[in-house]
Amino acid sequence: MIKNHIKIAWRNLLKNSTYSLINIIGLTIGLAACLAVTTVVIDESSYDSFWTKKDQIFRVNTINTRDGELLEKGDYALSGTNIALKDFPEVEAITTIEQFDTNFSFRNIQGEGTKTKVIYTNPSFLKMFDIEITSGNPENLVEGTLNIIISESLVKRFFKGRNPVGETIKDLPSYSNEPNEYLITGIFKDIPENTHLRGQVIYLHKPRTEVLNKQQFGFFQTYYVSLKNDVNKTKFEAKYNNWYSNYTEAKHPDKFELQPLQGIYLKSDFARNQIYKGSTQKLYILGAIAILLLVIACINYVNLTTARTSHKMQETGVRKVLGADRFQLISQYLAESGLFFLISGILAFVIYQLSIPGIVSYIDHPLALTFTNSALLFLCAILSIFTLSILTGLYPALLISRINPLASLRKKFRSNATGQTQFVRKGLVVFQFSISLVVLIAMIVVNQQVTLLKSKDIGFDASNLLSIKYSTWQNKGESFKNELLKSPFVENASISSWIPSGGGGSMNRRIESPDNTGDEVEIWYMFADTDLAETLGLEIEKGRFLSDDFGGDALPQSFYVEMDSVKKAELEKRPSLITAQAAKLLKVDQLNVANKDLEATPVGIVSNFNNENLRTSTKPIVIQADKNPDRGSLLMRIKPGSEEKVVAKINELWQDFFPYKLLEINNVSDLLQKQYEAETKLLQFFSFFSVLSLFLAALGVFGLIVQVTEQRVKEIGIRKVLGASVQSIVMLFSKDFLKTIAVALIIAIPIGWYAMQEWLQDYAHRIEIKWWVFGLAASVVIGIAMLTVGIQSAKKAFINPAKSLKTE
Amino acid sequence: MLLELDHIYKWVTTGGRRTFLLNDLSLKVEEGEFISIMGPSGSGKSTLLNVIGMLDGFQEGEYKFLDETIHNMKEKHRSKLYKEYIGFVFQQYHLIDELTVYENIETPLLYKKVKSAERKALVGDMLDRFNIVGKKDLFPNQLSGGQQQLVGIARALISKPKLILADEPTGNLNSKQSDEIMQLFKQLNEEDGVTIIQATHSESNAAYASKTINLLDGSITKS
Numbered sequence A: 001m002i003k004n005h006i007k008i009a010w011r012n013l014l015k016n017s018t019y020s021l022i023n024i025i026g027l028t029i030g031l032a033a034c035l036a037v038t039t040v041v042i043d044e045s046s047y048d049s050f051w052t053k054k055d056q057i058f059r060v061n062t063i064n065t066r067d068g069e070l071l072e073k074g075d076y077a078l079s080g081t082n083i084a085l086k087d088f089p090e091v092e093a094i095t096t097i098e099q100f101d102t103n104f105s106f107r108n109i110q111g112e113g114t115k116t117k118v119i120y121t122n123p124s125f126l127k128m129f130d131i132e133i134t135s136g137n138p139e140n141l142v143e144g145t146l147n148i149i150i151s152e153s154l155v156k157r158f159f160k161g162r163n164p165v166g167e168t169i170k171d172l173p174s175y176s177n178e179p180n181e182y183l184i185t186g187i188f189k190d191i192p193e194n195t196h197l198r199g200q201v202i203y204l205h206k207p208r209t210e211v212l213n214k215q216q217f218g219f220f221q222t223y224y225v226s227l228k229n230d231v232n233k234t235k236f237e238a239k240y241n242n243w244y245s246n247y248t249e250a251k252h253p254d255k256f257e258l259q260p261l262q263g264i265y266l267k268s269d270f271a272r273n274q275i276y277k278g279s280t281q282k283l284y285i286l287g288a289i290a291i292l293l294l295v296i297a298c299i300n301y302v303n304l305t306t307a308r309t310s311h312k313m314q315e316t317g318v319r320k321v322l323g324a325d326r327f328q329l330i331s332q333y334l335a336e337s338g339l340f341f342l343i344s345g346i347l348a349f350v351i352y353q354l355s356i357p358g359i360v361s362y363i364d365h366p367l368a369l370t371f372t373n374s375a376l377l378f379l380c381a382i383l384s385i386f387t388l389s390i391l392t393g394l395y396p397a398l399l400i401s402r403i404n405p406l407a408s409l410r411k412k413f414r415s416n417a418t419g420q421t422q423f424v425r426k427g428l429v430v431f432q433f434s435i436s437l438v439v440l441i442a443m444i445v446v447n448q449q450v451t452l453l454k455s456k457d458i459g460f461d462a463s464n465l466l467s468i469k470y471s472t473w474q475n476k477g478e479s480f481k482n483e484l485l486k487s488p489f490v491e492n493a494s495i496s497s498w499i500p501s502g503g504g505g506s507m508n509r510r511i512e513s514p515d516n517t518g519d520e521v522e523i524w525y526m527f528a529d530t531d532l533a534e535t536l537g538l539e540i541e542k543g544r545f546l547s548d549d550f551g552g553d554a555l556p557q558s559f560y561v562e563m564d565s566v567k568k569a570e571l572e573k574r575p576s577l578i579t580a581q582a583a584k585l586l587k588v589d590q591l592n593v594a595n596k597d598l599e600a601t602p603v604g605i606v607s608n609f610n611n612e613n614l615r616t617s618t619k620p621i622v623i624q625a626d627k628n629p630d631r632g633s634l635l636m637r638i639k640p641g642s643e644e645k646v647v648a649k650i651n652e653l654w655q656d657f658f659p660y661k662l663l664e665i666n667n668v669s670d671l672l673q674k675q676y677e678a679e680t681k682l683l684q685f686f687s688f689f690s691v692l693s694l695f696l697a698a699l700g701v702f703g704l705i706v707q708v709t710e711q712r713v714k715e716i717g718i719r720k721v722l723g724a725s726v727q728s729i730v731m732l733f734s735k736d737f738l739k740t741i742a743v744a745l746i747i748a749i750p751i752g753w754y755a756m757q758e759w760l761q762d763y764a765h766r767i768e769i770k771w772w773v774f775g776l777a778a779s780v781v782i783g784i785a786m787l788t789v790g791i792q793s794a795k796k797a798f799i800n801p802a803k804s805l806k807t808e
Numbered sequence B: 001m002l003l004e005l006d007h008i009y010k011w012v013t014t015g016g017r018r019t020f021l022l023n024d025l026s027l028k029v030e031e032g033e034f035i036s037i038m039g040p041s042g043s044g045k046s047t048l049l050n051v052i053g054m055l056d057g058f059q060e061g062e063y064k065f066l067d068e069t070i071h072n073m074k075e076k077h078r079s080k081l082y083k084e085y086i087g088f089v090f091q092q093y094h095l096i097d098e099l100t101v102y103e104n105i106e107t108p109l110l111y112k113k114v115k116s117a118e119r120k121a122l123v124g125d126m127l128d129r130f131n132i133v134g135k136k137d138l139f140p141n142q143l144s145g146g147q148q149q150l151v152g153i154a155r156a157l158i159s160k161p162k163l164i165l166a167d168e169p170t171g172n173l174n175s176k177q178s179d180e181i182m183q184l185f186k187q188l189n190e191e192d193g194v195t196i197i198q199a200t201h202s203e204s205n206a207a208y209a210s211k212t213i214n215l216l217d218g219s220i221t222k223s
Ligand SMILES: Nc1ncnc2c1ncn2[C@@H]1O[C@H](COP(=O)(O)OP(=O)(O)OP(=O)(O)O)[C@@H](O)[C@H]1O
Pocket: B012, B021, B039, B040, B041, B042, B043, B044, B045, B046, B047, B048
């Protein structure tokens, strides 16, 4: 029976080639896209699920509250928290983790370095996270040197066949001046990629042992704690918080939260120290799109198949009379949908396999799990496709098998039963187009917003601005800068602890708002040499720039040594630049007067500029100068088009000044654009899927109109004989589809508007959604649908009526 | 008693007026009968066969098939009857366009879940008997009307039905073929006890039957 079903299904597929092709193309695209997107979703949600003690390990987050109101949440806790926690019997182990990149010279070649992901932690990390050590004994730290263990893949790559345990390697420092030496004390089996704790090198150090400060002062560190197996996390949280509030003498005691290891990757918008993180919102968008695409593809199948019922009626009627029961008929139609899904599924897997490199480059890290490398996932996919084929095939199958045999033999079906199926079919088309419209609207809005982010005036000219990465200057900073300024291409330069894209500033301070008692405002401070404002190209609105010509503008390094109350009072006299916004906010109308709130003496007011990125609003800023700063980035304003020459010059000088140190030069406008990578990716994603969903919807409409015109070919012929023009016939068919799309517009526009309005809330600087966005989306969709319908119906309308009338 | 129609009325309402297709029609058919239905075109022969075959309903009266009132009959039971009991030969052939001659004839066996080897033998016999072995791989639209008619008859006979309902089974056949089919029907009727009800315009075909019913405007006329 099954064999027979499949044979007939296959024959039907070949016979109705247009119908089959449309179905296969549609399903293939839908399935392939769904597989691809689902892979990303699975990958994102599989993070940190492989650790042995994943249910026992938590990150200690600090919650800073004022009178019950959340001020700030951080992925860190005060140093000494480890010592405090250790005394609780519930705690099994605790470790601190910091992540960064280091350039190691694995081959010991001067000046060469390979950027490597480092986990900086205590030896207890190894046990807690069940790191598999394949060589060496790294738990016992070797005194007097820096201990690292390296991954098996690094060993394979750099130490061909040799066991490097016991060897010493150097790094290529980007911050300090002399390379560090590290002793390799072990080798570990690679940690899978789907973790927020990515590391190719684990750099081990002794835990710090200071006691938790009672005033809530000190360093912050990121702690991970593992609780004993049977401990209730919530209860322990409460217990620790209770203990801490008794212990601390701070006015506003912090609260602590234990964040489960598995949630850290996705639920860490607040975590400033965390390098690798995803977002639940993105995951939802991805998941929704995957499902929608699949739904659109399945709707196409259902619509095309039900539109063909009239072709099937006679056959079904005969089969019933020959003794087929409903189950046999249904199973035959299910075999047909099964065959379509089988072919499309195979093609989809081929496309999927070919697109994996593309996915990897889009998400920017290797995939631990795909549908083709995991037998379980593969099986799940196959089962899902199978289930889907049954669900999708069921409605048309039920519909067709339901018909009365005599009615179908007489072909009466067409006139009476189609009312209901047509309603369903139209509803599905409305749904399809609504989805396409929403995605299209989203794409247009995201595109506008990304354009705004990338092109909005941020208060200074980011082009022709170069930077050297944050580093220590060994007191040679000023002379390096002066050498550089000798180049005719360098107009201005400044060593600054803040550069654009490097956060909001060097530090910030909350002060009470001068006009509104109770409210706090955030003031950002930037420390640099005297030339920062001019290098950025800020305009002076009042007063003067900072300058070395005025002896007291820049504070010498020595000032910071042994800070006492006398010196602290001096800070108020420090000559500073403030932005116009800061001046307005704090009502500074007189320059050269010490301002208590700012702890500074404004000597000039400069034009406003955006200190962070366009997600946040521009903040009031204070710029202060240090003499020959020892730490910072070097920011340079260069002549247009001279980048290559300047870079060459920097390289040359660098060799002289800092021969052992990594040089990293960046274009500031590149750095700024990089902040909007997430948005750019979102835009790519929406563009891709709006094209895909439109294509699928158009494909569906094409299939429908092919069927409809075929069924009505006789009617077209008669109308022509009665004197109808080609246009009027095209109109006849288009009108129906236009109505359907109009309904889709009414549904999609409010949804699209609302969703995008919500999305835009994340940006302090955002576009306004204008009416033409909807107009554009609507015209694109209407245009595509009408083109499809128009061409096909015109084709039929041009047929000589004598021919079409004869065929019935 | 195989089946019994008791005062059957069937009408359609057009423009508020009833047109009777079957008008107070009563009929008893015993197992093993061979009945011809005759009458002018439009007299209701096809309609009556459809009602007997449960393809069509009616408004008034009672119809019992094997002592069961068909009003209460479930769809499942009906498809079982088609499978086990009734073979149809249609005026318009109603072959399945997507299937070859061979497959068309084989289909009722598939629904009866006959084993593949047995199917092969049975279909082969049938092709032989109707002399259409050479056409077995052709599709219906590649056959002449008469050939399609033969395939239709072969398909009706293959499942060895106890009741054959034939609507103008030989309308498209030449008189020699027509006689052969009638011989075959007679043989089935006499040797295997198959009940046959056929609608026909041809006096000579009607003569093969043991009983003839004359229809006029949906009623049986006394002959
Ligand atoms: N669904 C229907 N609606 C209205 N009238 C119908 C319907 N079905 C059949 N008729 C009418 O019923 C009458 C009987 O039709 P039927 O097909 O039974 O005649 P017939 O005796 O088989 O004729 P023929 O010898 O031409 O096949 C005809 O007048 C036909 O027009």
